[in-house]
Every structure is written in structure tokens, then in C-alpha cells.
Amino acid sequence: MRRASLALAALTAALLAGPAAARDTVLHIPLADVLDMPEAKGKLDPAFKFFLAGQATPKVLKRYSSDVSNPKTNGFGKDDSFGCKWAALSALINLQDSAKRQGGNTVVDIVSYYKRVEYKSSTDFECHAGAFVIGVALKGVAAKVE
Numbered sequence: 001m002r003r004a005s006l007a008l009a010a011l012t013a014a015l016l017a018g019p020a021a022a023r024d025t026v027l028h029i030p031l032a033d034v035l036d037m038p039e040a041k042g043k044l045d046p047a048f049k050f051f052l053a054g055q056a057t058p059k060v061l062k063r064y065s066s067d068v069s070n071p072k073t074n075g076f077g078k079d080d081s082f083g084c085k086w087a088a089l090s091a092l093i094n095l096q097d098s099a100k101r102q103g104g105n106t107v108v109d110i111v112s113y114y115k116r117v118e119y120k121s122s123t124d125f126e127c128h129a130g131a132f133v134i135g136v137a138l139k140g141v142a143a144k145v146e
Contacts, residue, residue: 099142
């Protein structure tokens with residue numbers, strides 16, 4: 001009887017400790033790596049442009065509203081870098097579609113916005129890779145540029 005109680009206590013402790021040890025690897029990846037993917041060339045409008053916060057942009061003629069895209073991808077058995085790029089591509093597609101609906105031809109001031117925490121870089125975006133889920137959150141402003 002005492003052994004069963006000890007085993008149950010050990011199992012309970014292991015289950016409760018499991019979520020606390022969940023993996024959350026933070027990666028910073030160049031946005032250019034996503035834009036150079038063959039999949040990006042087939043899914044993004046080649047006339048449409050993306051500019052991270054801090055990057056020089058063409059003259060902005062009109063700014064529309066900002067938007068956030070927060071896609072996730074299955075990380076099981078995937079390389080973190082590939083999963084991050086895949087999720088970022090989904091975010092860019094969503095931002096592009098939203099900007100086009102507003103009349104824009106670009107998205108400017110793009111920042112990472114994972115769990116509503118901004119990460120600004122003029123070259124990279126932030127990605128969070130877990131054991132089973134990889135996520136990217138991008139926030140940007142739809143705009144019309146020359």
C-alpha cells in the first residue's frame with residue numbers, strides 16, 4: 001500500500017513538473033531568408049514589398065491600419081529554422097492579403113509581436129519553437145508607397 005502511494009506521488013510530481021520544463025527556444029532569423037524561399041516566390045506577390053521597422057522604405061504615400069498575424073506550425077520532427085520560416089511565410093501572406101484589401105502595396109514597420117511583446121530589428125524576426133508548436137507573430141502597417 002505504501003509503495004502504491006509513493007508511486008502515485010512520484011507520478012503526480014512528474015506530471016506537474018512537465019509543463020514547467022516545456023521548451024521555448026527563441027530564434028532570430030533574417031526576413032530575407034523567408035523571402036528567398038521557393039515557396040515564398042510562389043505565394044507572395046512579387047510586386048508587393050515588406051519592410052521591417054528601421055529599414056529604409058520608398059516614399060510612403062498613405063498609411064492604412066496595422067494588423068497582426070500570429071500563425072503556428074506543427075514543430076514535431078521539423079527543424080526549428082525551417083518551421084520558423086514556414087510560419088513567418090504564413091504571417092507575410094496574411095499581412096499582404098490584409099494590406100491589399102485596404103488598398104496598400106506594401107507592409108511597413110514590421111515588428112515581431114509574440115505574446116504582445118515587440119522585438120524590433122531591421123533584418124530579423126523573432127520565432128518561438130517548442131517541442132510541438134512553432135510560432136511567429138508579426139505586426140505591420142499596410143501602406144501605399146511610390
